[in-house]
Amino acid sequence: MDAVNTCANSSCPDDIVAECAALMAREGYHGTSMRDLARGTGRSLSGLYHHFRSKEELLYLINERGFSSLLANAARLRDAYRAQPPRSREARAASAALLCDLIGAHLGYFGSHLNEMRVLTFGTQPMSSAHGDAIRALKLRYAEIVQFAVGEYIAARRAPAASDEIERKSYLLFGMMNWIFGWYSFDEHGSVEALAEEIYMTFTKGCAAPRPATTQDA
Amino acid sequence: MDAVNTCANSSCPDDIVAECAALMAREGYHGTSMRDLARGTGRSLSGLYHHFRSKEELLYLINERGFSSLLANAARLRDAYRAQPPRSREARAASAALLCDLIGAHLGYFGSHLNEMRVLTFGTQPMSSAHGDAIRALKLRYAEIVQFAVGEYIAARRAPAASDEIERKSYLLFGMMNWIFGWYSFDEHGSVEALAEEIYMTFTKGCAAPRPATTQDA
DNA sequence: TTGCGGACCGAACGTTCGTTCGGCCGAGGG
DNA sequence: CCCTCGGCCGAACGAACGTTCGGTCCGCAA
Numbered sequence: 001m002d003a004v005n006t007c008a009n010s011s012c013p014d015d016i017v018a019e020c021a022a023l024m025a026r027e028g029y030h031g032t033s034m035r036d037l038a039r040g041t042g043r044s045l046s047g048l049y050h051h052f053r054s055k056e057e058l059l060y061l062i063n064e065r066g067f068s069s070l071l072a073n074a075a076r077l078r079d080a081y082r083a084q085p086p087r088s089r090e091a092r093a094a095s096a097a098l099l100c101d102l103i104g105a106h107l108g109y110f111g112s113h114l115n116e117m118r119v120l121t122f123g124t125q126p127m128s129s130a131h132g133d134a135i136r137a138l139k140l141r142y143a144e145i146v147q148f149a150v151g152e153y154i155a156a157r158r159a160p161a162a163s164d165e166i167e168r169k170s171y172l173l174f175g176m177m178n179w180i181f182g183w184y185s186f187d188e189h190g191s192v193e194a195l196a197e198e199i200y201m202t203f204t205k206g207c208a209a210p211r212p213a214t215t216q217d218a
Numbered sequence: 219m220d221a222v223n224t225c226a227n228s229s230c231p232d233d234i235v236a237e238c239a240a241l242m243a244r245e246g247y248h249g250t251s252m253r254d255l256a257r258g259t260g261r262s263l264s265g266l267y268h269h270f271r272s273k274e275e276l277l278y279l280i281n282e283r284g285f286s287s288l289l290a291n292a293a294r295l296r297d298a299y300r301a302q303p304p305r306s307r308e309a310r311a312a313s314a315a316l317l318c319d320l321i322g323a324h325l326g327y328f329g330s331h332l333n334e335m336r337v338l339t340f341g342t343q344p345m346s347s348a349h350g351d352a353i354r355a356l357k358l359r360y361a362e363i364v365q366f367a368v369g370e371y372i373a374a375r376r377a378p379a380a381s382d383e384i385e386r387k388s389y390l391l392f393g394m395m396n397w398i399f400g401w402y403s404f405d406e407h408g409s410v411e412a413l414a415e416e417i418y419m420t421f422t423k424g425c426a427a428p429r430p431a432t433t434q435d436a
Numbered sequence: 437t438t439g440c441g442g443a444c445c446g447a448a449c450g451t452t453c454g455t456t457c458g459g460c461c462g463a464g465g466g
Numbered sequence: 467c468c469c470t471c472g473g474c475c476g477a478a479c480g481a482a483c484g485t486t487c488g489g490t491c492c493g494c495a496a
Contacts, residue, residue, distance in 0.1 A: 026343070027248070027343060028246060028248060028343075029248075029249075030245070030247075030248035030249040031247075031248040031343075031344060033482075033483065034484060034485085035484095043443095043444075043445090044445050045445085045485090046444075046445060046447095046485085047444045047445060049485075049486085050443060054484080055484065055485090122340060125244070125246075125249075150425065153426065154426045157426040158426055158428060164407075165416075168407060168413070169416075169420060169425045171397065171398070171401050172397075172417060172420055172425075175393040175394040175397025176390045176393040176394055177393070178393065178397060179389065179390075179392060179393025179394075179396060179397060180393070182389075183389050189382075195386070198383075198386060198390075202390055202421070202424075203420070203424065203425055204424045204426065205423075206420075206421065206422045206424045206427070207368065207372060207387045207390075207391070207421055207422060208372045210376060251454080252453080252455085253453080261475090262474065262475050263454090263455090263476090264455085264474075264475060264477095265473070265474045265475065267456085268472080268474070272454080273455090
């Protein structure tokens with residue numbers, strides 16, 4: 001008789017989660033059946049149920065692991081930024097570096113987990129309230145870090161922006177980064193690093209900004 | 219004996235399409251059943267089938283009408299731009315106005331057809347090849363107009379950009395505009411017009427650009 | 437060697453899916 | 467007056483859905 005654990009099933013191997021995410025990335029959560037997942041992972045239908053309790057828990061696992069990883073990277077970058085001595089004359093460069101690093105981390109994780117990210121971005125909706133709340137909390141904490149960086153960047157360059165303006169601008173940045181799932185392919189559009197640089201430049205300087213040989217900000 | 223028409227069923231009233239789009243916007247195409255649509259539109263299950271031949275044709279109708287409308291607006295703006303006498307000293311202002319108007323038209327249509335737009339942006343995938351090709355063609359023509367505007371804007375301000383850079387920058391712009399579906403609500407985030415202005419400014423000047431009282435470009 | 441537990445499977449459960457069929461009804465032209 | 471026809475419906479079809487159950491296999495500790 002197990003204690004009912006309404007939260008995570010941490011015993012599920014990462015590779016199964018990743019394979020299922022790859023399959024769900026094509027047709028979405030509702031469009032991919034458990035039988036599709038069984039066939040795609042070379043397992044039987046009932047064999048899958050030894051690794052997670054339900055299809056919805058699988059969706060939760062994909063989301064939970066993805067956002068936890070993104071959040072850990074972002075929190076590390078923010079903490080490093082905060083640990084710097086606050087010399088005001090370097091505030092512009094430091095806030096620019098934080099923003100640039102966050103964009104690079106987001107797209108970097110994305111580059112190596114493209115399938116999971118496709119699932120993450122399209123649809124927290126079909127999750128139960130308990131799981132949905134946990135994922136929304138992770139998303140919120142992640143978004144707060146990006147908003148902090150955007151706020152710091154703007155504050156170092158002009159009068160600090162109101163929190164709702166920072167929120168909207170951060171959403172625009174997320175839009176640029178996440179919309180990539182619809183069109184990016186390595187062969188056609190170059191490396192993820194170059195794309196991160198282009199997003200950083202477009203978001204901070206506008207689309208007509210010249211491309212520098214190295215990232216330079218002043 | 220009808221001639222088999224593999225394409226549109228133009229006899230379906232707009233309001234039914236709009237109601238179905240509103241329902242599909244919540245849980246997506248696969249997540250919304252024909253019974254959900256019947257209940258939601260106050261009709262019977264089989265009654266729906268007198269307006270379209272299949273669920274997939276309904277998805278096609280939502281996409282076809284939405285993108286046709288977007289495309290018509292965009293083409294009108296582009297033609298007006300091209301009809302202007304090419305006085306080079308006004309090229310900067312004219313290309314800025316075109317870009318600003320296109321963003322305004324995209325978000326304006328969006329503001330009055332939010333539910334349809336949610337369906338449009340998430341998923342051309344589950345469509346048959348015949349329908350899918352038709353929608354992809356509409357999307358392509360629409361994207362080409364936006365790319366034209368981005369190219370003109372950049373060319374009027376610095377050395378013309380390569381076509382692949384214009385393509386990427388246009389995708390970033392689409393990302394800012396379309397990601398809105400995930401978070402926008404009129405009550406919290408103000409009018410669509412103000413948001414269009416903010417996207418235009420961020421895309422052209424960067425996130426730290428000051429907000430002018432009126433749109434001014436030089 | 438025996439016993440155990442986790443990984444895995446085939447077969448089936450009840451439900452819901454998209455779609456079809458035959459018939460009802462009320463407005464409108466002859 | 468009747469007849470037609472488009473809009474609409476209840477009931478049902480076979481297929482596919484998520485999930486469960488009993489059993490098989492195999493590595494490993496005792």
